[in-house]
């Protein structure tokens with residue numbers, strides 16, 4: 069591993085030098101263990117502690133297959149899917165690995181008693197498998213997390229529709245929270261060269277997801293002038309949705325839960341910011357009963373910002389807690405686009421407001437190959453910026469996931485893997501200087 073890191077840091081090692089590097093037999097990766105999936109049985113979701121279930125283990129290097137690449141991971145980031153994995157909700161991810169293991173001889177490798185997790189990385193290609201021509205050892209890359217087989221025509225127009233669609237590092241093994249990761253070469257994209265390793269690793273999953281959900285025609289197809297209601301606007305997904313709204317000429321109406329988070333949204337350029345805590349919205353009277361009066365109070369508050377207009381697009385992900393309000397505040401013919409249900413997946417809303425006002429609900433999940441590429445391109449061009457707030461070491465990933473689980477974080481939380489310190493990996497200093505304030509907007513808040 070030392071030689072790999074030296075080659076990466078030397079900056080003059082050639083592709084041949086990288087190809088000649090001896091690969092280690094094992095590497096360190098953040099794992100959950102199959103024999104611990106019941107460790108939190110009987111506990112409330114909130115009480116399940118990722119620090120107890122996430123381990124840093126030495127695991128054997130997987131065999132490299134056709135169309136695949138082994139990547140030295142310099143940095144990764146924590147996503148909420150890693151939180152779900154660590155608390156074994158809504159399902160243990162070992163069921164996903166077992167199912168994937170049944171697909172072919174090659175996929176059997178993934179079905180192990182441990183799961184190396186993580187769905188983002190920035191790093192350097194070490195080896196490529198047969199049939200990989202576009203990428204070479206030594207290439208500096210990021211990886212998106214869409215894993216597909218594409219043997220069925222169902223996914224040939226939109227790769228997210230492949231029946232064998234999986235999220236790498238969540239529904240497959242050998243993820244990015246590790247010193248080395250195994251990916252399909254189609255997941256690889258050029259690392260934005262004005263960013264450090266940890267900055268480059270931060271946007272991937274959430275940026276791509278927000279791009280499809282909000283901008284792409286497969287999602288809400290946002291246009292100039294749209295009023296976009298963004299829940300958790302300073303969080304992982306929301307911090308990118310806010311940037312897409314602003315960059316695309318729409319008006320974000322940002323919802324957050326503290327003055328610090330409101331300030332972050334204003335720093336991004338948003339003018340309409342609602343602190344849901346300060347304004348005390350209680351959409352549920354009790355566990356079973358919603359309060360339409362509160363939906364209306366929320367809608368009135370939105371109208372104050374918009375000069376009386378209602379919402380064209382709701383960027384939904386909190387789920388049960390907010391979905392009734394989201395459907396209500398959407399304008400006639402508007403769209404509620406949802407990719408998650410953090411607060412509960414059994415949603416309840418008043419359907420009269422949906423059908424009578426011809427609203428649409430769109431389900432969205434990650435991004436297809438092309439959308440992920442386009443989202444990364446916007447980062448590389450400095451049109452959209454990473455929202456990295458805090459960086460942890462691989463050993464501290466449990467704490468990093470705990471912070472995200474408890475909503476103690478801002479934007480994205482990074483993790484250094486092989487990178488010995490923050491700030492390394494920047495190749496285009498001139499471009500970086502142009503965007504430095506925006507890149508650092510979320511740091512140390």
Ligand SMILES: C/C=C/C(=O)SCCNC(=O)CCNC(=O)[C@H](O)C(C)(C)COP(=O)(O)OP(=O)(O)OC[C@H]1O[C@@H](n2cnc3c(N)ncnc32)[C@H](O)[C@@H]1OP(=O)(O)O
Nearest residue numbers: 147148149152157158159187213235273277407408433434
């Ligand atoms: C990029 C980052 C993303 C995120 O962070 S997303 C947030 C984290 N992710 C999640 O929380 C999602 C976790 N996943 C799940 O909860 C589950 O993954 C799903 C609920 C999505 C699916 O559950 P499952 O058990 O995998 O699938 P089934 O469809 O419930 O059950 C499969 C069986 O049901 C049969 N079936 C499916 N559709 C139909 C139908 N229309 N009519 C009749 N049967 C159907 C199948 O054939 C199969 O059957 P047979 O078990 O016998 O093989």
Ligand SMILES: NC(=O)C1=CN([C@@H]2O[C@H](COP(=O)(O)OP(=O)(O)OC[C@H]3O[C@@H](n4cnc5c(N)ncnc54)[C@H](OP(=O)(O)O)[C@@H]3O)[C@@H](O)[C@H]2O)C=CC1
Nearest residue numbers: 148277300303304305324325386389407408410411433434
């Ligand atoms: N399907 C897909 O492809 C993807 C799905 N996801 C899912 O989306 C969800 C959010 O992910 P991510 O943005 O990274 O997570 P974060 O925790 O970084 O951000 C979510 C934000 O949502 C807000 N929020 C949380 N709970 C509630 C609630 N009950 N009511 C209102 N607002 C709430 C919080 O902001 P505040 O407190 O400031 O209001 C929080 O910061 C997760 O469930 C994740 O699994 C994520 C990426 C891809």
